[in-house]
Amino acid sequence: MSQLYVSAEHVLQGGYHHATLRRLQEPNTTIEPHNIMYPVFLLEDDNAKQEVASMPNVYRYGINELIPVLKDLVAKGLKSILIFGIIETLPKDPTGSHADSAQNPVIRALPRLRAELPSLLLACDVCLCPYTSHGHCGLLTDSGAIDHAASVKRIAEVALAYALAGAQIVAPSDMMDNRIKAIKEALVSVKLQNQVSLLSYSCKFASSMYGPFRDTMKSSPMSGDRKCYQLPPGAAALAARAAVSTRTTRTTRTLYINFNRIN
Known part of the structure; x- marks a missing residue:
């Protein structure tokens, strides 16, 4: 008997394996705890607590x-x-x-969070900018441009590492084209496609409003900017095209960022 092939883009079960995810698949017409994600900024020093100067009453932990x-x-x-x-x-x-090394604070923390807070749905931001020396969201060629194929491969590796460590959602925020399909194929390769969801940033506009987050994450680019891979502000038609072309299977809305999609 021939082996059945699981097509990554047709996997639906990864979008509702957790009770909170099942609520998120419903029409979200009210603001309730299940459709709000709380951002957590995790330090490598297990006992540290740092105030964020650009965001009062927000801390790194x-x-x-x-x-x-x-x-x-x-x-x-x-x-x-x-x-x-x-x-x-x-x-x-x-x-x-160190985005996916054994010393990474997220990878070290996930097993503890799963054990001590079993009902809490755990999503992990997947991006290279906090870990690269150049501060960009992908890998660069010798000329300083984005190396697209290498970036997608690396981002899929990081997403898979978080999934294996215990993440229930991986959220690639890098805006590299085609990384959703690569991540889903990586999950299929280890039979996690129905246990880990994707929250994809289908339409993420270049904006100065990310400044406080970049300050918090210590992830600002060392040179240049991210306008070549984040969408131009006001480009509604391009955003709609990006949303349609994203290789996803099921969508929902959250109150974290417009056009996010959960798979």
């Missing part, structure tokens, strides 16, 4: 400081978080080696 905060919020109704990893002492390099 090490995992030992973060867990008590999350337990209190879950008791008050929090359903899901989006985790952003920050490195300060681990070295950054052109390929973002």
